Amino acid sequence: MPDATGLELIAQDLRAADSDAVLGTSYFRDEATIEVAPAFLRTAAEALRARGYSFMASCHGVDYYPDEPRLGVHYQLLDMANVDRICLMTRVPIEQPNVPSLCALWPGANHPEREVFDLFGVIFDEHPDLRRILMPEDYEGHPQRRDFPTGGEPVLFTYNEDKVPGWTR
């Protein structure tokens, strides 16, 4: 992990490129996180990649309900040479959940971003193949959001198929 000072230096460099890019930094339990505005996600990722964080280890979606902006996307970047990790994150409101896709930088972002789209409804602009991955194609809603209710779905049998809403032969 970069230490707290190293994190600030990285953030400073990103700010030097564009003063609005970095929204905040946090250093928590020895983990460094940089929050950027969605519009600057790709340039920030490119800058971090050029610094050596050249491996995208993971991409998580989060719902910060009830805080605004609600949806968050985290990219865990890894520098294999120095064994160093940094988290690049951005937050978008539910009304306009658009985030630039990082598939152009890391082809491996394809499946994880599709997962975040599927479960949270974050729309990754310029993603080559943005469609549901875990849920069925005809599923409605984004189940991992905090206000999505848990509970069962009716199981279809021949005796009740006419009674299940939204289902017609």
Add this chain to the structure above:
Amino acid sequence: MTVSDYRKQEESVTLSSEPAESDPARPLDQELMTINMGPHHPSTHGVLRLILTLEGETVRDVKPIIGYVHTGIEKTAEDKAYWKVIPVVERMDYLSYYFNAYAFCGAVEKLLEVEIPPRAQYLRVIHMELNRIMSHLVWLGTSCIDLGAISVWWYCFREREAVLDLFEMSSGQRMHTRYFQVGGVIEDIPRGWVERVRRFTKVMRTRADQYGALLDKNEIVLQRLRHTGVVDEQTLLGLGVTGPLLRAAGNPWDLRKAAPYSSYDHFDFKIPVGTIGDNYDRYRVRHAEIYESCDIVDQALDGLPEGPFITEDRKVALPPRHELATSMEALIHHFKLVTEGFRVPPGEVYHPIESPRGELGCYVRSDGSSKPARVHMRDPSFVNLQATAPATRNSYVADLVATLAMLDPVLGGVDR
């Protein structure tokens, strides 16, 4: 939504793309054919559906379709107290349950800042390495069935049963043992367990020698595995592939060495690497890892420290049973932990470990309550599956089966 809307939506899904390397100047020898493989195909190791674009026998494009065993474990976890999440996350990747449990417990321990007693760390290492051996045995056995050799499967499952017997002895369960707890392990190992593990590692080494004698220079295995499914290191890194697949391509990245956790730095072991990253390298890397895991287990048993097996912090771990009869405070702690569970300071952490398939990371976000606000597993099978297309494009369908076996995806982990 009416039927026609649904039909329209279904038809909008591009099930196959134009082959990436198709040359407009060179007309195709044969008409392209799109066929389904799976989801109920025995060689897809679970319910994986592959949409293949074939030109004769040659695979021009592969699209994995997943989600058939998506059970919403991450959503379920948000509804449970932290300690009750452990059994559900164990069921994600059903061949590496100790790793899933440790990734989650490690993340929660990071949030709580609990110190893990050395004995618990060693016990975790022993169980995780036994689990790694078990996972590799299942991989080897099922892969050899795909290659047409059923006898290896019987041998591998014989040894796998021995590992499961050890798990049953230490925790009472053969699979999904719930042995790891936040703060340590649930109970100390029983008397006689250490000797049985030692006997097992001794036998396992000779058995691994026998597998090697059976397979390493077997003409059929060589024909099927050598120079098939080759993916170079840079492509793998771009796709986020880790674990034995990356090591087979010559990159010695292993979190146990690179960023040691749970006392892995106390042990002396090697990282097997391959050279060109074909299926044969993948086989040899995993086969060699079985020996290294045996070495780690033996060293951990030799140096197993005395002391508590779970943290003494009563706010996190249950008090010993005998204290409940005499101590009011212990009773209150027990009651609070069992009913509400412990509260975790708000924050977000990511805890990566090396599972048998690569980097298994658990991201946990806490909002300060006794239930996690978000649990996300970065499952290596899910990410590694993206290497299917580059590994199999322009190869024969038969090689695709071999490559898929050597990629070792576990669909329970892919779909979660």
